[in-house]
Amino acid sequence: MVDSNGKSRILSIQNIIIKFKLRGQVLTAIRDISLDLYKGESLAIVGESGSGKSVLVKSIMGLLDKNGFIDQGEILYKDYDLAKFSTEKDWLKIRGKEIAMVTQDPMTSLNPLKTVGKQIEECVVLHQGLKGKSAYDQTLKLLTDVGIHDVEKRYKQYPHEFSGGMRQRIVIAIAIACNPKILICDEPTTALDVTIQAQILQLLKNLQEKYGLTTIYITHDLGVVAKVADRIAVMYAGEIIEVGKTHEVFFDGKHPYTWALLSSLPQLGAKGEELYSIKGTPPNLFKEIKGDAFAPRNPFALNIDFVERPPFFKVTDTHFAKTWLLHSDAPKVEPPLSLQEFFEEGRRYAHD
């Protein structure tokens, strides 16, 4: 799949709606999302808790909870429409092998009763078709690739003999051992302390290049995004409300929700000015949402925001935002002052 920019699409999500049945009611968690993922890129999906980040990526891997279902839309990968997959047999063609995931808590992905070496080697045997000494050697290589020393000794150890950061490295080695094309990292460093976080992010970045992976990061931490992502998609209440290259969203964000998220960056807090914080709560997903879901919390909301859902407005060929503020008839609204300075600094930095 090649799009009009000449870039090769590895995955294309089109008009996806995902719902959950809960106590006789229906909740809409994903409200009409379309998103393309390009080969070799690193895309970060950001948004506050409950915005639908996990549900969206779980739908790509066939991991939705039993009460969840794809109501509408397509998820195109190779010759498949993943939205139509209904059996585990279908998903076994994709999960791990084509699309793998690294989650926040490595312990849930590791078997405590098996040595880490055996766990990696099983994937090497299954997915890379290697056996005996070649499988063992490949396992040692993977352990080295994820930054583990003394690999022959470490091969024979159990998950509890590793620290949190080291366990995350093992989980990453298992994911890579399956030779996936897409690696989804769901808050991969949230449970780790700051120094280890930085090391794991750097490792993921190195592995992306070395293995030609396409990666999706899910995070609520914009600091993480800036370090690893080529592009950012911002989610709010089950929708993508802004998407663009990292510097476009970071230093020229257009949606007031993006402004609010950026305002929580520590760099802005350091200025000691009053910040534009997000007041109120996200909408009730059991109810139909009219207009822009962020409108009730948006100090810049226009009348139309309460009535009609904004479409994506084009900012550049790669940057789009769903806010009526970008309509040609909208009044000119500037981002909060502290953000304007931040944007200015960012643009200067980008030009240097």
Ligand SMILES: Nc1ncnc2c1ncn2[C@@H]1O[C@H](COP(=O)(O)OP(=O)(O)OP(=O)(O)O)[C@@H](O)[C@H]1O
């Ligand atoms: N099995 C389920 N049954 C009912 N509702 C669900 C289920 N799983 C998720 N949801 C709802 O879907 C919405 C999106 O949840 P999701 O976990 O994707 O958010 P998130 O952005 O990943 O948040 P977090 O950062 O906290 O993981 C939430 O309102 C959540 O309550």
